[in-house]
Amino acid sequence: xxxxxxxxxxxxxxxxxxxxxxxxxxxxxxxxxxxxxxxxxxxxxxxxxxxxxxxxxxxxxxxxxxxxxxxxxxxxxxxxxxxxxxxxxxxxxxxxxxxxxxxxxxxxxxxxxxxxxxxxxxxxxxxxxxxxxxxxxxxxxxxxxxxxxxxxxxxxxxxxxxxxxxxxxxxxxxxxxxxxxxxxxxxxxxxxxxxxxxxxxxxxxxxxxxxxxxxxxxxxxxxxxxxxxxxxxxxxxxxxxxxxxxxxxxxxxxxxxxxxxxxxxxxxxxxxxxxxxxxxxxxxxxxxxxxxxxxxxxxxxxxxxxxxxxxxxxxxxxxxxxxxxxxxxxxxxxxxxxx
Numbered sequence: 001x002x003x004x005x006x007x008x009x010x011x012x013x014x015x016x017x018x019x020x021x022x023x024x025x026x027x028x029x030x031x032x033x034x035x036x037x038x039x040x041x042x043x044x045x046x047x048x049x050x051x052x053x054x055x056x057x058x059x060x061x062x063x064x065x066x067x068x069x070x071x072x073x074x075x076x077x078x079x080x081x082x083x084x085x086x087x088x089x090x091x092x093x094x095x096x097x098x099x100x101x102x103x104x105x106x107x108x109x110x111x112x113x114x115x116x117x118x119x120x121x122x123x124x125x126x127x128x129x130x131x132x133x134x135x136x137x138x139x140x141x142x143x144x145x146x147x148x149x150x151x152x153x154x155x156x157x158x159x160x161x162x163x164x165x166x167x168x169x170x171x172x173x174x175x176x177x178x179x180x181x182x183x184x185x186x187x188x189x190x191x192x193x194x195x196x197x198x199x200x201x202x203x204x205x206x207x208x209x210x211x212x213x214x215x216x217x218x219x220x221x222x223x224x225x226x227x228x229x230x231x232x233x234x235x236x237x238x239x240x241x242x243x244x245x246x247x248x249x250x251x252x253x254x255x256x257x258x259x260x261x262x263x264x265x266x267x268x269x270x271x272x273x274x275x276x277x278x279x280x281x282x283x284x285x286x287x288x289x290x291x292x293x294x295x296x297x298x299x300x301x302x303x304x305x306x307x308x309x310x311x312x313x314x315x316x317x318x319x320x321x322x323x324x325x326x327x328x329x330x331x332x333x334x335x336x337x338x339x
Contacts, residue, residue, distance in 0.1 A: 041216035044124040044146040049101040051318035051334035055282020056253025057267020059237035061225030062199030067103035070120045073186035073201040074163030077105045077118040078154035087336035096127040115155040122148045142174040159190035180209030200224040220244040233257040261286045282320035288312045314338040
């Protein structure tokens with residue numbers, strides 16, 4: 001009870017400080033970017049990543065507690081305090097469009113819990129695009145490549161997690177190419193111990209990106225979310241997303257852990273101009289793989305809280321289904337390791 005009261009009191013202080021600061025800062029950022037002319041470039045950065053999060057409708061800003069969380073809120077990786085995490089997400093989208101996302105997170109010092117470093121790489125390809133000259137003559141096929149590499153750091157203290165990230169963006173459109181830089185920042189506040197969480201993030205903040213001789217603003221996103229865990233096995237979450245050149249989006253999701261190795265998920269996100277779209281569903285499966293004969297040592301480590309080398313690797317498989325109404329649904333698969 002004493003620890004819970006400490007988190008509530010400390011959280012209350014940080015709520016007042018951060019909400020006032022964040023409100024002023026994010027409002028200023030929004031005004032600056034919303035005032036820009038034209039549509040954003042590098043819109044592949046808006047493709048949500050991680051099958052677990054997508055199974056919950058993308059409502060992950062106040063959770064973000066795995067390596068994929070770096071996409072939604074860099075503060076989330078601060079919750080990874082003992083084990084390293086590695087995950088790979090793949091999505092085959094429409095026609096010849098595919099997107100991959102690789103993420104990794106590692107605590108700087110498991111003994112002290114002083115902070116967590118993370119990285120993420122997004123890679124999108126579009127193949128089989130017909131290329132023609134000014135007269136309409138076919139010149140063969142072309143491909144598009146988009147890539148973003150992210151480095152992040154987050155730390156947690158007294159129920160407050162804060163994180164920052166920097167990213168390099170590269171776009172290749174056959175005859176034109178270019179790049180840019182951007183940054184992310186976010187926080188998560190634990191309002192009540194292991195139960196209620198509030199999070200917010202500002203993503204893709206940076207100067208205009210140049211492709212050839214043309215400059216366009218980046219697809220900046222402001223996200224705010226709340227997560228509620230009434231029991232250890234049930235999580236409810238909702239997010240509000242505000243892009244700088246599109247309509248606001250609402251995300252909502254639920255996750256139920258049937259047991260430590262099996263979870264089911266469902267969610268919804270608003271998708272404008274598409275009827276019967278936005279429903280999501282997913283499942284997560286975990287399995288522990290032993291290294292040598294160390295199973296007994298792992299059980300002892302888990303029960304005592306020891307931060308020594310673990311003797312098993314946890315293999316995670318997550319799948320998400322995302323409905324797009326009259327268009328074909330997309331399927332996301334994430335394979336991850338905790339070691």
